[in-house]
Amino acid sequence: MSEHLDTVNPSKGVKAAGVAAYHHGDLRAALIQAATALVRERGIDGFSLREAARRAGVSPAAPQHHFGDARGLLTALATEGFLMLGDALAAADSDATDRDGRIRAQGRAYVAFALDHPAEFDTMWRCARIDTGDAAYVAAAGRAFGLLKAAVAGTHFEDGELPAASHHTAPDPKAIACWSLVHGLARLALDGALGPAEAARGAIDGMLEPVLDCLTV
Known part of the structure; x- marks a missing residue:
């Protein structure tokens, strides 16, 4: 697989998204932190799993490993x-x-x-x-x-x-x-x-x- 599910995108990294940098084992917490910031800014109706992943600096597929889906x-x-x-x-x-x-x-x-x-x-x-x-x-x-x-x-x-x-x-x-x-x-x-x-x-x-x-x- 060319891109690991938990790969960080340096151009859209965690710091740029306003989320603290994390190690591989902190991915779950980083995604929750990104989701929290997103809901606070846009409301729950403006939440998307893809945007949460982007803000956490990971691939769009990464959240599925820990949470399955947006729900x-x-x-x-x-x-x-x-x-x-x-x-x-x-x-x-x-x-x-x-x-x-x-x-x-x-x-x-x-x-x-x-x-x-x-x-x-x-x-x-x-x-x-x-x-x-x-x-x-x-x-x-x-x-x-x-x-x-x-x-x-x-x-x-x-x-x-x-x-x-x-x-x-x-x-x-x-x-x-x-x-x-x-x-x-x-x-x-x-x-x-x-x-x-x-x-x-x-x-x-x-x-x-x-x-x-x-x-x-």
Whole structure:
């Protein structure tokens, strides 16, 4: 084969695409990084596997080795998003001392994650474009929701305690209500309904506590 699947094109290399240089073993991470930048610039509807490969400085066929197709790469991006969200929720949860404090802390962490990682956040919820049955995605999403559900219930959450298909089971109404409130606020900010990005952060700072008060009743 004249061109190895993972061959870097020096004229369209990683540095030119704004992605850190990588060794052969880092190809998967480099492709996810390129996909993240692409979705942030163009939105998920403007995503293409070929463009992600170009930005990562590899041949168009290279992503297929790791992800199969565009759906596979977007699923990996969504999974990374849920992993980061879960970590943010866990950190917020560990700093709180009671149920109400845990809900408020996780609510703040959720909105902050959405504003800081809009590409991942957008991709996480575009179920038509990702494989929601992927085991890694299911586990990461289940952990994030499990943390919120435990906070609402006032119980302790242990990583790994949820079955892989837990997010397909009957949802907890109170946890769904909490999720809906913070998700809606995050979505309004990302869609520009609260003004430009910096103004939106200021607006959220002023309204987040009153919104979170609704979650703890």
